[in-house]
Amino acid sequence: MNDFGKIFRFTTFGESHGKAIGVVVDGVPAGLDIDEDFIQSEMDRRRPGKNKFATQRNEADKVEILSGVFEGKSTGTPIAMVIFNTNQKSRDYNNIKDVFRPGHADFTYWNKYGIRDYRGGGRSSARETAARVAVGAIAKLILKQLNITILSGVIEIGGIRGESVDFEFAKKSEIFALDKNKEEIWKEEIIKAKKEHDSLGGVVKLKIQNLPIGLGEPIYYKLDNILASAMMSINATKGIYIGNKDAHKLKGSQNNDEIRNDGFKTNNAGGILGGISDGEEIEMEIYFKPTPSIFKSQQTIDTHDNEIDFKLEGRHDPLVAIRGSVVTESMAAVVIADMLLLNMTRTMDNIKKLYS
Amino acid sequence: MNDFGKIFRFTTFGESHGKAIGVVVDGVPAGLDIDEDFIQSEMDRRRPGKNKFATQRNEADKVEILSGVFEGKSTGTPIAMVIFNTNQKSRDYNNIKDVFRPGHADFTYWNKYGIRDYRGGGRSSARETAARVAVGAIAKLILKQLNITILSGVIEIGGIRGESVDFEFAKKSEIFALDKNKEEIWKEEIIKAKKEHDSLGGVVKLKIQNLPIGLGEPIYYKLDNILASAMMSINATKGIYIGNKDAHKLKGSQNNDEIRNDGFKTNNAGGILGGISDGEEIEMEIYFKPTPSIFKSQQTIDTHDNEIDFKLEGRHDPLVAIRGSVVTESMAAVVIADMLLLNMTRTMDNIKKLYS
Amino acid sequence: MNDFGKIFRFTTFGESHGKAIGVVVDGVPAGLDIDEDFIQSEMDRRRPGKNKFATQRNEADKVEILSGVFEGKSTGTPIAMVIFNTNQKSRDYNNIKDVFRPGHADFTYWNKYGIRDYRGGGRSSARETAARVAVGAIAKLILKQLNITILSGVIEIGGIRGESVDFEFAKKSEIFALDKNKEEIWKEEIIKAKKEHDSLGGVVKLKIQNLPIGLGEPIYYKLDNILASAMMSINATKGIYIGNKDAHKLKGSQNNDEIRNDGFKTNNAGGILGGISDGEEIEMEIYFKPTPSIFKSQQTIDTHDNEIDFKLEGRHDPLVAIRGSVVTESMAAVVIADMLLLNMTRTMDNIKKLYS
């Protein structure tokens, strides 16, 4: 089930070492200026091979739009975007052909489907998230029209938590660090882990600003449960938390956000009440496990049930949370785009406004 | 969007103080023995009014099956279940008619829909979860046929974390306590909070045992992201974590679960790899905020934009995580039932097996 | 799969001789006046037992609203409606317990599900269409706000085609006859068929007036293919045709509707071009097979593979097209309601209009 969304709905396809990956986006409203440079700039933010804190696999990640755009504008028909894989190096992966890499999806894909594209993770590779960034960029173009912004950054690496939060700093940081005082320490941790042929986990903080009140469709398509679903579909995520991450430790009198005419006095709720945006900033955290691809010897089995010691070779991110940070923004953007469209249909007042 | 699931799909309806709440379950396989006593016993586990650790509002929560069952068996047609509200006491709620209770969905429902059933939360009331328990019971009846079991309990209350985990103990505990050594302390905390007219948050631990390998439909209907969506749709949940809740602090070499022929050596993954069950137990935590209904004076506004001080009266759970624990099981059960059915369609081998 | 629609979406449930039938409607916009008298009046139009041209089975078909309506208005939450079965007479049906009635769904339900509620057709009974009329009435209440009207009537009975079309006459006719000159002949045909213990087929004509341009979501949720799906889901329908029913016999120069500034010169298209409403009236025909329930001896088999001669007893419509006519309106109404809502989300202009 490779689709996501109800009205703003997309389907991704492609394997890490196949011909191409891509996405078809349905439900993009007509008349949207499709800024291809912006789309590419988003791709570049996630693109591997840029610095020593990411995998050295170098992919141009050039997006080609095949449909749905005419004279620079969306036409209301599906927008298909393809990214051809240019740096497959299939030979790198022959050693893992029959091996179930620990922490990877090899074992489960094989057991579920009885067949597996073993070249670099195939469909389960984080490379799939490039397609999410492409569709996320389309969603962001819609959000821009309403001055909605999405920000993200890394707030914890290897168990070391940042204390201050500066999304502007994160934008320029090579590791999207939210705490400028921790950036160097975090970088050192990453370099150290690389040297040890190991990897690190991390935490991403996400913020959505200037959201209208009213987004979210209770009871099972709430803004929070769909954001949760969106984030937890990203490779290597293991948890999420919305609003004050200590809410479950607080008392009601501490956690409730009191209300004044100019808004809420606090934002422990993280901008969502009853599954619906309340006008405050959406705030959430996303927890990434350490990259499963490490270069130490590990015990595993192969497809013939042999127990073996296995040592991975190749090029991998020491910390997926960094590039994952961009992907969380993309997933947030597609959720918000969908919620914006759904919410338009919820009152007779709106119907009368548009059909009179 | 009050429906959930793809094949095993249900739609809930009803307000806390309307005539009834209920659920229509579509896609229940034909030939399932519908054990009404079991369904009612599940309802009773979640039912309010049983002890001093839950709201004193007393609802019989008697489930009436209207369709889809014939001579004790499911027929493959929709099973409609209704629970008539017997203890509405609408007068209790007149004082909140125009008030936006802090921490509640009043403010957002009003702003989204322009109208609100103000009687006790209406649709946004946790009473809706009774319908989830009814459908969850149907799902559990399917799971029983495959010896799949779901367990839950409370592992943290008011910031006090349990150390040992005993699901059998939790079953018998009035507060579904997982740690028998903490039960008394937790109870005292709850009583104390009640006396202070306040409420507490908590953490639920959930376990699914004996799951076949292969459940979960990548990339956007993974077992983990749909479990996340299911849990985060429950009232008062703010976060979830799957597997070892410190995974993001670990190194890859610590977190990867090595594989032997008799299974995984550890289960940091919590039973899911690449969005697909790996044969180990599913383990997850669900974080509940403190009940927003407290009986202290709070600042808020009303529907006429008056800033007021407001003090709630009535009957409410001091800790939603307790009865919420049962609801997490129900939501887990419906997710697993759906995933079981979807997975049947994924290989040509299965097709040939059933159509030869 | 007992649900229909994308945004205005409903799920029906219930068997003809179970406790109740009903429907849950999700996505009804908030703020709609719910006129219960109108809903009941629609039920009464379809209700059996009114005259000798319909089954003598007498059902009150009283609709009870369980949720989603507050102080007379829709709240945006699901509207559940239940119709309790009051005239089940289960004993009538013991003779068909093991028999597959020719022309009925008995054989296929049994083979598909391995179990069958044999009391009067169970789920496959046309009684299910009462739930459609209830939800159709909700949809019509929305359409009324935009002055959209839906009309229907019978244009052919037993192979005798009407020549003139008068929807106002049909409203008052006991058999919803569109041709006043044929009404008596048709009635005689029906009486004759009844006397012969036989049944008749017929054709319904449907018209939708005052539709805005732009409804319909190409390529697979076009206005025409979803109308087709809606109509063909009604019991006993075998065909549909949109627009001039001889279009396939015409030349392009005859069939194309030329365009002037005040609209189309003709309406061979039946109001739909490229799957989207063009502002002309929607016109379509729906073809109903003769009621399969006849009182003549027929050859069939039973569940034990015995070949038998079988003669039905009971009460049945000699012509389902008559009451089916009301159901076609209901299905048209739900399709249009859904298309109205979907179409609101299709342009950036609309987004800006509602979120500025």
Added chain:
Amino acid sequence: MNDFGKIFRFTTFGESHGKAIGVVVDGVPAGLDIDEDFIQSEMDRRRPGKNKFATQRNEADKVEILSGVFEGKSTGTPIAMVIFNTNQKSRDYNNIKDVFRPGHADFTYWNKYGIRDYRGGGRSSARETAARVAVGAIAKLILKQLNITILSGVIEIGGIRGESVDFEFAKKSEIFALDKNKEEIWKEEIIKAKKEHDSLGGVVKLKIQNLPIGLGEPIYYKLDNILASAMMSINATKGIYIGNKDAHKLKGSQNNDEIRNDGFKTNNAGGILGGISDGEEIEMEIYFKPTPSIFKSQQTIDTHDNEIDFKLEGRHDPLVAIRGSVVTESMAAVVIADMLLLNMTRTMDNIKKLYS
């Protein structure tokens, strides 16, 4: 809404004169041999430019598979197929840039979306159906494994109805003629219409053989209403009929198919009872309007509300029913594939068979 299906689900994209058209197919069971030659042979059956009875626009319609296939087999991940447009000749279409061609979707797309890719119909072009044939070929590969076959042909052209039906003859006929005695007459009619710069309508007959009993998901995803939806989504279709096309003229005693142990004595039902396949052949007719593209002067308006006389130039099929015949098979195949998969989940027996 450019997607179709529930489990076997596809999304098409692309405009007639954009870079490419294509389709992403999700839910293809793993382990299916993907015979690319067969896929291409299906494309060739629909391909234009082959003879004088079709448009002279010559497209190679070469399908390129981008994903989801590994070492010749489906892997269970989405199969993306792209057909690059090689013969766009955009200049041909400058004359229609601002004109609403009668009988086309120009008027409605413009009014719905406020923007239109005017090059040759854009998204509303019948070129989109090439993508359907590609996905239909995948579906046929599944059906072949179960010996299910789908046949089609033309039974009526320009109002001249065939009398005999020979699907084997149709396969070899340039115009897919079902009646060998009518083939020459029909060809002459087509040539005559072409000479008159006009076009013709026609009727396609479709047959599905060797279907298991039990396919179809009542009440709103019945085999018949989804086949209807599928067919009516094809360009230029205006009607469909399932089974004996005179059923609505018959009496119940004539139309009911009596049952013996070796099957039904007749097949007026066209192989479907209660929305579920009954083991007999599925038979249906699909009614195509004449191609709207004619080369005679017609009255219309342009986007600036000017009333004009307009004469089309270019290359078009005189009769879309011919190539449309292939597309009806493709749509039938995707419906059956989806129904096969859905039906697997409908009984506890099947669940136990696959999970024991």
